[in-house]
Amino acid sequence: MRWPIALALCGCLAAPALADDKKPARYEIPYRLTDTKHVLVRAKLNGKGPFNLILDTGAPAVFITKAVAKKAGADLDDKGWGTFDAFEVEGGLKVDKVKTRVEDLVQIEGMNSMGLAGVELHGVIGYNVLAKFRIEYDFTADKLAFLELKGFEPPSPEKIEAKGGDDIQTMGPLVKMLAALSGIKPNFEVVPRGFVGVEFDDGKGGVVVKKVLPGSPAEKAGFKTGDVIEAVKAATIETGADLAKALAKAGVGTKLKVTVKRGDKTEELTVELGKGL
């Protein structure tokens, strides 16, 4: 993400102090890629949150929205900078006294107004925190590796003269208006998928029920070990992936007609999905 240059120039970025540790610490940081292919991690600020933040070496500092700053109780100076005494990134990484820019950036607002990222964004983690670590990005793995750079103090951004860097911010209202006109509504609500309560094997013999958990919706519906799941509603099931797909949007309380083959017979079962995973 590109940032207004003026912000990069605020020479007031004190490097945040790391929590006391003797050895260089290594952290496994869980992340997700947003629909816009941003690297998203979560952080709790002063114990509040978690908030969704993008890892962005293009940003000179941590940026968060005004609403988040208020929720987390940041002390703001009159120039819009705040400090978080406790900044904890999911995965166990704690950084003390993180200098943070509090601002509603058009990049974040624009994406949120249309829900483009597929998740609500609350800000970014930029240079002043990222530079403290040797970070390994590997999107074939499900965690990022952060290795503390012991004794390294990243140099603060220097004041430079630049004009025009803020142009992009003037686009904000236009994008919001267009988003409203287009009928695109953000949707950040996440609900759990309903629970069946079976373990299965899938191979050449199709999807075969291996275990029916006692007390589960599957047991109530009459599933038996050895049943071959052949169809869910109208969808033919041949693999575990087919089954996952058939239930991908099924929430708690959904009733599904499931066709199973039991020995030579075909049975129709109705399962009402429950709470659980």
Place this chain on the structure above:
Amino acid sequence: MNLSSTEMKKVKSKRRNASGRRVALLASVFTFAFLPFSFSAPAEDKTAEEKKKLDEKPVTVPFELLKSRHMAVMVKVNGKGPYKLIFDTGAPTNLVNNRLAKDAGVTKKGDKGGLMFGMGGAKTMDTLEIGGVKLEKVPVMVMDHPTVTAISNALGPIDGIVGFPFFAQYKTTVDYQKKELTFTPNGYVPGDVMQGLMNKMMGGSKGKPEPNVAAPAAVWGFAVDKAGKDEADGVEVKEVFAGSPAADAGLKAGDRLLTLDGRWTDTVADTFTAASLVKPGRAVAVVVKRGGKDVTLTVKPAKGL
């Protein structure tokens, strides 16, 4: 085709709707520039097989830490250059300005500049070289991004940005102390972001959107809940099904589930999101609070649902 006037209206309104979405999307692209613009140039035109042929040795590339604290790398485009570009983990697209695009032949004579910021849209670089790393057919957006221009004016020529479509194809390490980037091919194929977003928008409907369903990738065998007024960390384990992977690992009803595979589980939805990322058969740490103490269990969820 014979359509009634109501049907005609429906068609027209659908068209209007779709075009409105496209305009909004374009505007967002103009604005953010961090969204790629590849309607016609998908980023994933390399197959997995082709990937495997890549040399898997790590390549180290030095970067310059600019006064603005951006990372600058030297690159060659279509064999021309070198040009100085910013390396940016927050950029979902590669981007070059019109000067570079013209110089390296990314845009041809007669290509129109855009409406705003000299926006030329989605193009392809035949080759992109960074240090010892060379990629072919790399999607790039041509645009005179105002922030890049501003940095360039202050700190000397900077002609664009290297982002996700490049570094996602490697295990990429960023070390600000050594001022080094390390790239090791990892076989990851970056998807076409823009196409995905377009599909999402075209598929979207007016009115209340459907909620996103978080589907666990395996069966664990427990249920969680959280009362509306409960603001404490974690969620309550309500039920553990006998004989399930969770029961085998020693999870108990009444435990307070704090993390699952290192991910916070402060809401029911977060618990499901975390579980959606753990494939069957992978043993992961599950941390619960039990009797005032943190207890770490190892759960291996099974194929199931």
